[in-house]
Amino acid sequence: MAQLLKPAAHRSLLPATEVDPAYKQLRLKVFLGIFIGYAGYYLVRKNFSMVVPDLIEQGFTKSDLGVVMSAISISYGISKFIMGTVSDRSNARIFLSLGLILSALTMVWMGLSPMATGSIQVMFVLLFLNGWFQGMGWPPCGRVMVHWFSVKERGTKMSIWNVAHNVGGGLMAPIAIAGLTVFGTWQGKLYFPALVALVVALITYWLVRDTPQSCGLPSIEQYKGEASADYNETHEKELSTRQILMDYVLVNKLIWYIALANAFIYLVRYGVLDWAPTYLKEAKGFSLSETGWAYFLYEWAGIPGTLLCGWLSDKVFNGRRAPATIIYMLLVLVAVLVYWQNPAGNPLVDNIALIAIGFLIYGPVMLIGVHALDLVPKKAAGTAAGLTGLFGYLGGAVFANAAMGFVVDAWGWDGGFYVLLASCVLAVVFTALTWKKETHSSLA
Ligand SMILES: O=P(O)(O)OC[C@H](O)CO
Numbered sequence: 001m002a003q004l005l006k007p008a009a010h011r012s013l014l015p016a017t018e019v020d021p022a023y024k025q026l027r028l029k030v031f032l033g034i035f036i037g038y039a040g041y042y043l044v045r046k047n048f049s050m051v052v053p054d055l056i057e058q059g060f061t062k063s064d065l066g067v068v069m070s071a072i073s074i075s076y077g078i079s080k081f082i083m084g085t086v087s088d089r090s091n092a093r094i095f096l097s098l099g100l101i102l103s104a105l106t107m108v109w110m111g112l113s114p115m116a117t118g119s120i121q122v123m124f125v126l127l128f129l130n131g132w133f134q135g136m137g138w139p140p141c142g143r144v145m146v147h148w149f150s151v152k153e154r155g156t157k158m159s160i161w162n163v164a165h166n167v168g169g170g171l172m173a174p175i176a177i178a179g180l181t182v183f184g185t186w187q188g189k190l191y192f193p194a195l196v197a198l199v200v201a202l203i204t205y206w207l208v209r210d211t212p213q214s215c216g217l218p219s220i221e222q223y224k225g226e227a228s229a230d231y232n233e234t235h236e237k238e239l240s241t242r243q244i245l246m247d248y249v250l251v252n253k254l255i256w257y258i259a260l261a262n263a264f265i266y267l268v269r270y271g272v273l274d275w276a277p278t279y280l281k282e283a284k285g286f287s288l289s290e291t292g293w294a295y296f297l298y299e300w301a302g303i304p305g306t307l308l309c310g311w312l313s314d315k316v317f318n319g320r321r322a323p324a325t326i327i328y329m330l331l332v333l334v335a336v337l338v339y340w341q342n343p344a345g346n347p348l349v350d351n352i353a354l355i356a357i358g359f360l361i362y363g364p365v366m367l368i369g370v371h372a373l374d375l376v377p378k379k380a381a382g383t384a385a386g387l388t389g390l391f392g393y394l395g396g397a398v399f400a401n402a403a404m405g406f407v408v409d410a411w412g413w414d415g416g417f418y419v420l421l422a423s424c425v426l427a428v429v430f431t432a433l434t435w436k437k438e439t440h441s442s443l444a
Pocket of ligand 1: 165
């Protein structure tokens with residue numbers, strides 16, 4: 001396995017006249033590869049939620065199924081970090097495709113074997129496994145990004161790539177429903193998106209290449225002429241896991257700050273999203289279909305918001321990440337205040353506030369990842385982003401589900417909103433701690 005995964009070997013340089021056309025063509029190909037590949041991961045990330053109503057009809061309770069679904073957040077958070085360290089020492093082309101194949105096969109198994117959906121324990125284990133394989137998605141995309149795109153274009157390119165998760169998440173439901181229609185059984189919602197994901201994995205393998213050097217090309221720094229003062233050849237050498245962790249990631253205070261900021265950003269992301277249907281119904285009197293629309297708009301408003309945020313970071317703030325993150329989070333705070341304080345009976349204002357939160361929150365979600373990539377050498381990119389993901393999911397997403405419910409039960413929706421507002425403030429504070437030290441071209 002180690003042999004299969006090891007980073008692609010460097011090849012001798014192409015003749016100078018061939019470098020530019022080859023770089024242009026391959027950058028487009030690898031970008032398409034990681035975009036389609038990550039969208040594919042989202043086809044099988046949450047398609048289990050589509051069969052929850054069917055499982056309730058089989059006799060399972062909501063709380064049991066809630067526990068089962070938390071398996072994905074827990075294992076995904078841990079895996080994004082651990083598999084991030086493995087990914088930094090692996091060929092991104094193989095790693096990204098392999099993770100998607102394993103995740104898809106898990107869901108095919110779940111759909112085809114009656115035993116796999118026969119008990120809470122088996123479902124928990126399978127979804128835990130799926131979450132683990134899902135953790136093989138983000139880090140190799142990060143590795144591809146830092147090897148093929150320079151620091152100054154990363155904000156923009158990452159913001160476009162980040163849309164992949166909205167596209168994949170948005171396509172999952174219609175594909176799952178097509179599975180139900182074509183196969184005439186609810187299990188089709190499990191295995192049909194997984195079969196599509198298997199095809200996506202093959203396309204990903206066909207498109208992605210590990211590094212420019214493995215294609216006979218110079219490093220992106222040499223090609224773009226954007227090498228920073230401290231960039232040198234050692235930045236192109238693969239690192240050991242110990243070096244990645246002890247020399248670059250765990251010792252970097254700034255990474256800890258953005259990981260903590262990410263926990264609060266994810267608490268807002270999932271705290272608003274996951275509780276929107278319940279809050280809008282209970283506190284604002286929304287109907288089921290009105291709630292559905294509000295949820296949909298929240299997700300899709302994230303696309304233009306993310307693109308604008310990446311552009312701002314690259315073009316207005318010259319590759320710095322903290323200013324755009326802080327501005328977006330302060331605006332999220334205002335939108336959350338409106339969403340909370342708007343009296344029932346003004347659904348337009350609630351929808352505008354929710355769309356504003358959706359528009360604004362995905363920018364910081366994306367920029368934390370870019371910021372992590374900026375703070376370490378290229379060969380430690382997946383691990384740095386993985387650490388922020390660990391905090392985002394284990395700290396933010398799990399808290400948003402479990403603890404928010406407890407807070408709302410104990411102190412009502414006001415209590416929940418105090419948590420969300422405090423999270424916005426803390427996200428700003430932890431991001432601000434990186435303000436002075438953030439030098440966008442310090443590492444590549
Ligand atoms: O929550 P994740 O790990 O799927 O990441 C979502 C976005 O891609 C963050 O950039």
